[in-house]
Amino acid sequence: MKNWNDTKSIRKDFPILERKIDGKPLIYFDNAATSQKPVQVINALTNYYENYNSNIHRGLHTMSEEATLAYEGTREKIARFIDAPSEREVIFTRNATEAINIVVESWGKHNIGAGDEIVITSMEHHSNFVPWQKLCEDKGARLVYIEIGADGNLDYAMAERLITNKTKIVAVTQMSNVMGTVVDLKILGKLARLNGAKFLVDGAQGVPHLPTSVREIDCDFLVFSMHKMLGPTGVGVLWGKEELLDLMPPMLYGGDMISSVTREKTTVNELPWKFEAGTPNIADVIASGAAIDYLQNLGMQNVRAHELELTRYAMDAMLKLPSMKIYGPQNPELKGGVISFNYEGIHPHDMGQILNESGIAIRAGHHCCQPLMKTLGVMGTARASFYIYNTIEEIDFFVDALIKAEKVLNYVACR
Amino acid sequence: MSLVDDLYRETILDHYHNPRNRGTIDDATVSTEGVNPLCGDELRLFLKIEDGVVSDIKLESRGCSINTASGSMMSELVLGKSLADAKAVISEFKNMMLNKGEDITLSEDLEELEALQGVKKYPVRIKCALLPWNTLDEGLKNK
Numbered sequence: 001m002k003n004w005n006d007t008k009s010i011r012k013d014f015p016i017l018e019r020k021i022d023g024k025p026l027i028y029f030d031n032a033a034t035s036q037k038p039v040q041v042i043n044a045l046t047n048y049y050e051n052y053n054s055n056i057h058r059g060l061h062t063m064s065e066e067a068t069l070a071y072e073g074t075r076e077k078i079a080r081f082i083d084a085p086s087e088r089e090v091i092f093t094r095n096a097t098e099a100i101n102i103v104v105e106s107w108g109k110h111n112i113g114a115g116d117e118i119v120i121t122s123m124e125h126h127s128n129f130v131p132w133q134k135l136c137e138d139k140g141a142r143l144v145y146i147e148i149g150a151d152g153n154l155d156y157a158m159a160e161r162l163i164t165n166k167t168k169i170v171a172v173t174q175m176s177n178v179m180g181t182v183v184d185l186k187i188l189g190k191l192a193r194l195n196g197a198k199f200l201v202d203g204a205q206g207v208p209h210l211p212t213s214v215r216e217i218d219c220d221f222l223v224f225s226m227h228k229m230l231g232p233t234g235v236g237v238l239w240g241k242e243e244l245l246d247l248m249p250p251m252l253y254g255g256d257m258i259s260s261v262t263r264e265k266t267t268v269n270e271l272p273w274k275f276e277a278g279t280p281n282i283a284d285v286i287a288s289g290a291a292i293d294y295l296q297n298l299g300m301q302n303v304r305a306h307e308l309e310l311t312r313y314a315m316d317a318m319l320k321l322p323s324m325k326i327y328g329p330q331n332p333e334l335k336g337g338v339i340s341f342n343y344e345g346i347h348p349h350d351m352g353q354i355l356n357e358s359g360i361a362i363r364a365g366h367h368c369c370q371p372l373m374k375t376l377g378v379m380g381t382a383r384a385s386f387y388i389y390n391t392i393e394e395i396d397f398f399v400d401a402l403i404k405a406e407k408v409l410n411y412v413a414c415r
Numbered sequence: 416m417s418l419v420d421d422l423y424r425e426t427i428l429d430h431y432h433n434p435r436n437r438g439t440i441d442d443a444t445v446s447t448e449g450v451n452p453l454c455g456d457e458l459r460l461f462l463k464i465e466d467g468v469v470s471d472i473k474l475e476s477r478g479c480s481i482n483t484a485s486g487s488m489m490s491e492l493v494l495g496k497s498l499a500d501a502k503a504v505i506s507e508f509k510n511m512m513l514n515k516g517e518d519i520t521l522s523e524d525l526e527e528l529e530a531l532q533g534v535k536k537y538p539v540r541i542k543c544a545l546l547p548w549n550t551l552d553e554g555l556k557n558k
């Protein structure tokens with residue numbers, strides 16, 4: 001169990017937090033883009049390459065067996081982590097984006113037709129938006145948006161109107177990567193179920209920060225990226241209900257995804273391997289197992305509690321500044337540790353640049369959510385996002401730097 | 416060197432806080448739009464070209480300081496210039512921003528633009544500085 005004082009010991013596990021930016025200690029508030037990696041994950045990578053690097057699922061030698069065991073071990077850990085009934089339902093991809101594309105290609109292309117509707121929200125990441133838009137274009141289907149209300153929350157009354165028997169799939173984010181808005185998946189899942197639609201959850205932001213159970217959500221697909229949850233880049237997960245995945249054809253063909261090949265005919269391998277053609281990202285999948293262990297040890301309830309505390313503290317402090325605008329829900333309980341803001345008319349680019357001078361890494365721009373930026377009526381926002389190793393002291397420093405930013409840019413105007 | 420020396424020099428902040436030639440032109444002979452795909456910043460540029468001379472120029476944008484200041488300086492420098500002279504200014508500026516070596520000295524009447532040279536130390540921001548110029552370049556194509 002973690003308590004507040006443990007943040008210090010957590011920080012010791014992250015070598016990069018020792019980094020200085022122009023002589024100033026790094027404050028990493030860009031966790032929604034990608035998280036930092038603990039030494040346990042980095043060691044898992046080097047241990048694989050130094051001690052048992054080999055291909056999986058084919059060799060009979062010791063190292064290949066060890067590698068296969070470790071690779072498949074991560075699959076089991078992930079299945080437990082998201083409360084999946086079976087590890088056969090866990091498919092490794094390159095990232096969340098690829099996982100969504102597999103669903104679009106292998107399920108969407110065969111199940112969506114002219115006049116059908118796909119329901120998403122106006123706050124989707126381009127990843128859970130562009131593939132569906134393209135599918136609709138190709139098939140003559142219609143893409144329908146659930147809007148966000150003035151309070152930054154999803155308009156559930158609108159969801160109820162928009163999800164109908166024409167809806168074939170509801171594809172929504174678990175948490176907005178811009179505003180942190182946490183979506184009530186149970187409501188949407190029920191609406192999808194009632195109307196015979198499938199339900200896909202983009203967990204790229206949710207799974208790293210919130211306890212997540214696919215059984216509780218009762219979704220059909222869940223996708224996420226390990227790099228946003230302490231893991232290395234290059235590993236994503238597609239989880240799907242076994243009976244659905246069984247019916248879906250593979251997206252890529254080649255080695256590993258087959259069970260037998262003759263000159264005349266190839267038999268497709270069983271789940272999950274039928275979706276994993278070719279040599280996979282063995283090292284990064286193995287290291288992802290260490291990331292899952294790390295989060296599991298902390299407990300996702302504790303991760304959430306820590307981030308909620310940081311978010312509440314940061315929002316309170318930020319809103320004391322005049323002309324501070326924070327987008328999305330104003331109640332931290334309704335959002336994750338993601339704060340999108342604009343301050344004193346300072347363009348997010350300038351804000352990002354000036355904060356960098358103080359060693360603070362935030363993100364500035366449209367965050368791959370251009371439709372949402374239109375809805376919010378802005379070109380972009382500055383975004384600070386937290387994780388397990390961030391502290392109250394860092395937030396104090398950040399708020400001071402915001403005040404300084406204003407001074408840098410008003411330097412001429414003030415004289 | 417610091418952010419204030421390199422990026423937020425006085426000239427730049429002055430143009431940022433008081434951008435010249437803001438707005439639109441109803442009877443523009445040319446209007447073009449530019450987008451910085453990195454951040455989504457958009458820019459609309461209006462030109463009135465009469466007898467081969469840029470007789471009016473207006474910009475509409477909600478860009479960052481660099482983008483705004485660069486556009487503001489540009490508008491002052493091409494206003495009243497012949498098309499050939501305007502194009503020469505564009506190429507001189509672009510050359511300065513894209514040149515990877517030593518700082519470049521510009522012709523005397525363009526001196527003010529040298530303030531933007533510090534932006535080169537922040538590679539992602541070069542696009543911000545170039546956006547108005549690329550948009551103008553586009554607008555003057557085939558002219």
Ligand SMILES: Cc1ncc(COP(=O)(O)O)c(C=O)c1O
Nearest residue numbers: 095096097125127177204205225
């Ligand atoms: C909500 C959301 N969905 C999807 C993605 C895409 O993740 P990846 O780039 O790892 O595929 C992101 C990443 O920023 C995200 O925030």
